[in-house]
Amino acid sequence: MEVLKQNRKPATLVYPVPAVMVSCGNKSEEYNIITIAWTGTINSLPPMCYISIRPERHSHGIIKKYMEFVINLTSKNLTYQTDFCGYKSGRKINKFEEMNLTPQKANIVGCPIIAESPVNIECKVERIIPLGSHNMFIAEIVNINLNNDLIDEKTGTLKIEKLDLVAYSNGFYHELGNIIGKSGFSVNNKI
Numbered sequence: 001m002e003v004l005k006q007n008r009k010p011a012t013l014v015y016p017v018p019a020v021m022v023s024c025g026n027k028s029e030e031y032n033i034i035t036i037a038w039t040g041t042i043n044s045l046p047p048m049c050y051i052s053i054r055p056e057r058h059s060h061g062i063i064k065k066y067m068e069f070v071i072n073l074t075s076k077n078l079t080y081q082t083d084f085c086g087y088k089s090g091r092k093i094n095k096f097e098e099m100n101l102t103p104q105k106a107n108i109v110g111c112p113i114i115a116e117s118p119v120n121i122e123c124k125v126e127r128i129i130p131l132g133s134h135n136m137f138i139a140e141i142v143n144i145n146l147n148n149d150l151i152d153e154k155t156g157t158l159k160i161e162k163l164d165l166v167a168y169s170n171g172f173y174h175e176l177g178n179i180i181g182k183s184g185f186s187v188n189n190k191i
Helices: 058-066 076-087
Strands: 020-024 032-036 039-043 048-053 068-073 119-130 135-146 166-169 172-175
Touching: 020 058, 020 076, 032 048, 032 058, 032 076, 048 058, 048 068, 048 119, 058 068, 068 135, 076 166, 076 172
Parallel strands: none
Antiparallel strands: 020 032, 020 068, 039 048, 048 135, 068 119, 119 135, 166 172
8 A cells, every 4th residue: 555645854753752851060059950852762781861952052061061960751740840941041040940840969960850850860971972953962871769659569660650751742742641552562462
């Protein structure tokens, strides 16, 4: 079966992507939050991820200075703060104060976690790769902080369905939906 399609110029259409708030800065007077959509996992052992930031963004210099950051996953109730932190510059305002977010001490890195975020991923930068409009910060995940109520007491696993995670797609924020299958269900005949 042939399907009619249109050709378009290359663009960033690998959607949806996570909408996360990245916290940085090792001194309270320089703490900042930047909203990132260009982020993801890149390796399992050791666990590694990346964020891509435009060099002119305020957080770019802070992260480059300390070579660490925290990825704070965002839930539906943090969508307003997530959007605000992506459009306002930390050069002129304190985003933690403006958005009533709480900087909390991380366990390993010097920058704060966002207490209101259900999952905080502490990262140490291993290298920075200039790509064009953005620089990619490749980092090792050195610690993860999870809200206690998100852990299944029997299995010790994360109850992902309780997170109310938010994704970004083509200019809009979206709630993530229902589970439609478990990894391997196509070969195990189980959902």
